[in-house]
Amino acid sequence: MRTSAKNNHSLLINLKQAQALTVINFKSFPQRFTVSLVSMLSIGCVAAVMLSVLAMSEGMMKTLQRTGLDNTVLVMRAGATSELQSVMFPVEVNILANNSNVIKNKQGEAIVSAEMFVNAEMKYTNDVGDIEIPELSISLALRGISKSTQQFRPNFNLVSGKMFVTGVRQLIIGQAIARRMPELTVGKTITLGGAQWQISGIFSDGNSVFESELWADIGMVQSDYRRGNTIQSIRLALKDINNLPALAKEWQDDPRLNIRVITEKQFFADQASNLTRLIRWIGFPIAIVMALGAMVAALNTMYAAIASRSKEIATHKAIGFSPFAIATSILCEALLIAFVGGLFGILPLYLVFDGWTAATQNASNLSQMMFNFDISLLLAIKAMSLALFIGLIGGLLPALKAMRLPVTEALRD
Amino acid sequence: MKNNNDIILKDINKSYQKGDNTVVVLDHFNLTINSGEFVALMGPSGLGKSTLLHLMGGLDQPTSGEMVIGAQRIDNLKEAQFTKWRAENIGFVFQSHHLLPVLSAQGNVELPLALTPLNKKQRQEHASYALELVGMSDRSKHYPKELSGGQEQRVAIARAIVSDPNILLCDEPTGNLDRKTANEILAILAQLNRDFGKTIVMVTHDNKAAEYATRVINLESYMLEQNKCTVGEN
Ligand SMILES: Nc1ncnc2c1ncn2[C@@H]1O[C@H](COP(=O)(O)OP(=O)(O)O)[C@@H](O)[C@H]1O
Ligand SMILES: [Mg+2]
Numbered sequence: 001m002r003t004s005a006k007n008n009h010s011l012l013i014n015l016k017q018a019q020a021l022t023v024i025n026f027k028s029f030p031q032r033f034t035v036s037l038v039s040m041l042s043i044g045c046v047a048a049v050m051l052s053v054l055a056m057s058e059g060m061m062k063t064l065q066r067t068g069l070d071n072t073v074l075v076m077r078a079g080a081t082s083e084l085q086s087v088m089f090p091v092e093v094n095i096l097a098n099n100s101n102v103i104k105n106k107q108g109e110a111i112v113s114a115e116m117f118v119n120a121e122m123k124y125t126n127d128v129g130d131i132e133i134p135e136l137s138i139s140l141a142l143r144g145i146s147k148s149t150q151q152f153r154p155n156f157n158l159v160s161g162k163m164f165v166t167g168v169r170q171l172i173i174g175q176a177i178a179r180r181m182p183e184l185t186v187g188k189t190i191t192l193g194g195a196q197w198q199i200s201g202i203f204s205d206g207n208s209v210f211e212s213e214l215w216a217d218i219g220m221v222q223s224d225y226r227r228g229n230t231i232q233s234i235r236l237a238l239k240d241i242n243n244l245p246a247l248a249k250e251w252q253d254d255p256r257l258n259i260r261v262i263t264e265k266q267f268f269a270d271q272a273s274n275l276t277r278l279i280r281w282i283g284f285p286i287a288i289v290m291a292l293g294a295m296v297a298a299l300n301t302m303y304a305a306i307a308s309r310s311k312e313i314a315t316h317k318a319i320g321f322s323p324f325a326i327a328t329s330i331l332c333e334a335l336l337i338a339f340v341g342g343l344f345g346i347l348p349l350y351l352v353f354d355g356w357t358a359a360t361q362n363a364s365n366l367s368q369m370m371f372n373f374d375i376s377l378l379l380a381i382k383a384m385s386l387a388l389f390i391g392l393i394g395g396l397l398p399a400l401k402a403m404r405l406p407v408t409e410a411l412r413d
Numbered sequence: 414m415k416n417n418n419d420i421i422l423k424d425i426n427k428s429y430q431k432g433d434n435t436v437v438v439l440d441h442f443n444l445t446i447n448s449g450e451f452v453a454l455m456g457p458s459g460l461g462k463s464t465l466l467h468l469m470g471g472l473d474q475p476t477s478g479e480m481v482i483g484a485q486r487i488d489n490l491k492e493a494q495f496t497k498w499r500a501e502n503i504g505f506v507f508q509s510h511h512l513l514p515v516l517s518a519q520g521n522v523e524l525p526l527a528l529t530p531l532n533k534k535q536r537q538e539h540a541s542y543a544l545e546l547v548g549m550s551d552r553s554k555h556y557p558k559e560l561s562g563g564q565e566q567r568v569a570i571a572r573a574i575v576s577d578p579n580i581l582l583c584d585e586p587t588g589n590l591d592r593k594t595a596n597e598i599l600a601i602l603a604q605l606n607r608d609f610g611k612t613i614v615m616v617t618h619d620n621k622a623a624e625y626a627t628r629v630i631n632l633e634s635y636m637l638e639q640n641k642c643t644v645g646e647n
Contacts, residue, residue, distance in 0.1 A: 017527055020524065020527035024513055024515060027515040027516070028513075028514070028515040031515075311509070311511055312511065312513065314511075315507075315511040317496070318470070318499070318505045319500065319525045320496055320497065320499045320500025320525065320528050321496070321528065322493065322496050322497075323492065323496070407467075407472045407473075408463070408464070408473045411463075411472070411507060411511075411584075412463060
């Protein structure tokens with residue numbers, strides 16, 4: 001039974017050894033499951049926080065990225081970072097509309113959309129059956145739109161009901177709101193800033209942020225919110241969007257105007273990056289601090305694991321397993337803990353919260369915006385990578401310790 | 414056995430640093446064990462018997478001196494070479510069996526074969542044969558906790574011989590066993606020595622071991638004797 005191995009100590013053989021030891025470690029893992037639970041849970045929490053942050057910013061990003069057109073120019077008061085902050089006067093609209101670069105219709109009228117944008121306090125009663133439920137109140141974005149606005153919303157579509165009638169307090173609501181508040185049905189009356197409004201229809205707009213808005217006739221909004229004939233933003237289309245920089249310069253130099261010009265696409269992209277930056281600024285530090293904690297937990301678990309198994313490790317060395325193989329098997333165990341922990345954190349989110357609609361409250365002056373928790377496989381993999389990274393770092397020192405474990409001391413009974 | 418597995422220790426020094434103190438365990442120690450011997454090393458605790466065994470098996474390195482096993486210098490091997498050399502040439506049996514609880518007897522015995530190029534089927538065959546040699550064929554599927562102390566030690570011996578090393582190093586292999594079981598283990602070792610030509614060095618406190626070994630070394634008097642010689646030479 002001479003089996004003398006003529007094996008040169010190549011990486012392959014080392015890996016084969018590591019595999020044999022890892023299989024053994026995994027076999028005994030169920031016994032150490034409870035001991036490893038703290039590490040697994042803390043790693044799971046990190047993965048969950050990480051995934052939430054990513055899913056949130058991803059969801060917002062997608063919603064905002066679906067909003068705005070490349071060839072639409074958005075004009076606001078200079079210095080305004082959002083439509084809410086902007087005020088513009090009809091004279092300004094005229095100056096802009098008369099520019100030769102702006103597309104005109106057959107009648108020679110410029111195609112411009114003057115819009116109002118206010119934060120409306122909405123109150124409504126939720127009459128389910130006979131149960132008396134107190135009035136609910138929520139802050140929503142109310143947009144006053146004009147005749148030509150729809151030309152700037154190619155994805156606009158009424159999903160139920162009709163368009164509001166001009167001159168009365170009627171409005172249409174975005175389907176993101178309707179989905180979140182199913183009690184808001186066509187025909188229902190709600191209170192906005194003290195006045196009664198009737199919901200005439202529900203609209204969709206390609207899952208853009210507009211679906212989180214209430215749209216009404218601009219004249220009604222102006223009078224209800226005592227804005228006279230001022231508006232907040234103007235959208236217009238250029239014959240050639242490449243002229244925008246030159247045009248912006250021209251308007252900048254016009255002493256009658258004091259405005260900010262930006263493509264609608266760019267405006268919402270900026271909003272998206274501001275918002276996701278905000279979320280990440282808050283979320284990532286939390287994730288990092290938690291990750292450090294989880295790393296310490298993993299480190300502890302693995303140190304304890306090798307301490308309790310020092311004889312076993314020494315035996316493996318005495319049998320002739322390479323220190324590399326032993327260290328690798330310890331690392332693999334740390335990775336297993338991290339993987340199981342990562343699943344603890346990721347799976348519930350993945351199964352329960354994917355597609356779950358959340359809302360921001362006035363974040364970045366965007367008013368209430370509804371977006372989906374977007375947990376893609378890619379994000380889950382990212383969160384899992386973080387979990388595995390924690391396991392790897394947490395397992396590294398213990399693995400080195402196992403590698404250097406003095407065999408003779410461990411074997412002395 | 415025509416291949417040379419002589420163990421030659423020449424002028425070995427081994428000391429441990431304990432804080433500021435240096436504990437000298439082996440002092441100009443010389444010993445030759447010839448191929449095919451079954452040596453019982455006896456002596457009081459703390460004398461350095463385990464240290465000696467660990468040195469022979471390459472688990473530890475001498476502070477100075479020369480070790481030749483099978484015509485090969487082993488004292489200057491690097492750790493990776495040592496590990497490989499050990500896997501191919503040495504089988505260890507300890508007082509505690511150190512079997513893995515999650516593996517069956519068969520699995521435990523197969524473990525060292527993970528270090529060889531044998532395939533799964535060959536590994537199973539070799540392990541079965543090793544278990545047969547120690548009389549444990551019928552228990553191959555049992556887990557360590559389902560075995561008695563003597564049976565566990567038999568499995569440990571099977572594990573030590575499965576990759577067919579020429580040298581078996583045993584550190585008080587019967588230390589935890591009752592008389593009858595101890596005799597059985599000693600008989601197995603003697604058989605491995607006699608029928609398979611294994612060179613065996615066994616540390617033991619068991620006087621009965623002398624009946625099985627081909628040579629008994631009382632380490633305490635052996636060391637005294639050596640020191641006298643050394644002094645005489647100077
Ligand atoms: N790692 C170590 N550090 C310091 N002293 C040690 C170490 N290992 C062994 N010794 C000492 O070496 C001596 C011999 O130990 P050992 O070989 O285990 O003796 P034996 O096996 O004969 O009982 C003892 O005095 C012991 O305390
Ligand atoms: Mg000892």
